[in-house]
Amino acid sequence: MSYLVLARKYRPKNFSEMVGQSHVVQALGNALTTQRLHHAYLFTGTRGVGKTTISRILAKSLNCLGPDGQGGITATPCGVCQACTDIDSGRFVDYTELDAASNRGVDEIAQLLEQAVYKPVVGRFKVFMIDEVHMLTNTAFNAMLKTLEEPPEYLKFVLATTDPQKVPATVLSRCLQFNLRPMAPETVLEHLTQVLQTENVPAESQALRLLARAARGSMRDALSLTDQAIAFGSGELLESGVRLMLGSVDRSYVFRLLDALARGDGKTVVETSEALRLNGLSAASTLE
Ligand SMILES: [Zn+2]
Incomplete structure (x- = not known):
């Protein structure tokens, strides 16, 4: 039996399963329901808060055919049609994810943008997802700008970054920006x-x-x-x-240390620090 890691097994497959990003989910849901769609979205936020997940759900929302094959753009992708299942399993031809952290070159972006002139093969929309977009070279940004300025109606960009300050203003101004919050x-x-x-x-x-x-x-x-x-x-x-x-510390050490410090009991401070050191920990990080 193969074991699927929890992060993959419990990756949200629709907006209602998204945890902790209700402000973004609501805005996107409304936009999809009223079909007021932007052509480029920028999701910002630290790692592991759902940027790629939201991008995939958005791609499904745009391309879902519904269980009966008659569906249209929706805020609640069905999860069972060909488009939904193909996007979930990473083999939908009209959805491309590119990691700019590993594909910094102009070539990869150029290749991707060349594809932009062709209509979607099976979907309603082509979706280009560029992760860690701030890592692109200036030349690559400039190549992308032309398409961002006049995108064909069947093309949507999803850009994601942990560092929006490194994204040129010319690109930012053409995107609808959403900040994903760290989870409480x-x-x-x-x-x-x-x-x-x-x-x-x-x-x-x-x-x-x-x-x-x-x-x-x-x-x-x-x-x-x-x-x-x-x-x-x-x-x-x-x-x-x-x-x-x-490697975190038993709280009794913390109390003993604080207590000894408060009482000015140097001997206990030294002893407790020594006990922590034997566990491979420092008194300073313990107090933190
Ligand atoms: Zn579907």
């Missing part, structure tokens, strides 16, 4: 709890709290850490195991 620890915690219930993995709530905090706003990181923790804990998530895995 409570949001991550809630989602992890649901996922583990579905997976039938027993978990201590304090263990999940630690994982949610360690993810630092990224749902993808939260799910990857949870995968690791499940392996580490042989199928269950205990606070002690997760703490060990994350």
Whole structure:
């Protein structure tokens, strides 16, 4: 039996499954329902907050045929038609994802833009998704600008970046921009709890709290850490195991250290620091 990592298994397949980005989901949903579509979208935000996921859902919304093959543009893609299933499995010919962090060259962008003059092969729309778009060279940006200025009606751009300040103003001004927020620890915690219930993995709530905090706003990181923790804990998530895995510190050390510092008890401070050092941790990072 092959094991599908949680981050992939629980990647949202429609807008209603998206967690923690309701402001973006609502705006896109309204635009799709009223068919007031922009030709270029820019999604900004740190890693693992849903930029690629939203792009794929948007591509499905634009191309969904509905279960009966009669559907049109929709805010609720059916998930079962050829377009939806092909986009989900990464083999829809009219949806292209390009990672500018690894395809910085003008050549790749030029090749992609050459494709822009051809109508979609099977879909209503061609969707070009360029991730980490700030990594493109200036020449590549200039090549893209021409198409961004006068895009054919069947072409949609989805640009994504962790660093919008490095995207030229000429490109920014042609995009409808959405900022995806880092996920709040409570949001991550809630989602992890649901996922583990579905997976039938027993978990201590304090263990999940630690994982949610360690993810630092990224749902993808939260799910990857949870995968690791499940392996580490042989199928269950205990606070002690997760703490060990994350290298985080037993809170009793923190209290002892703070207490000793407050009392000016140098001997205990040294002893506690030494005990932490033996665990491979520093007193400074413990207090953090
Ligand atoms: Zn569909």
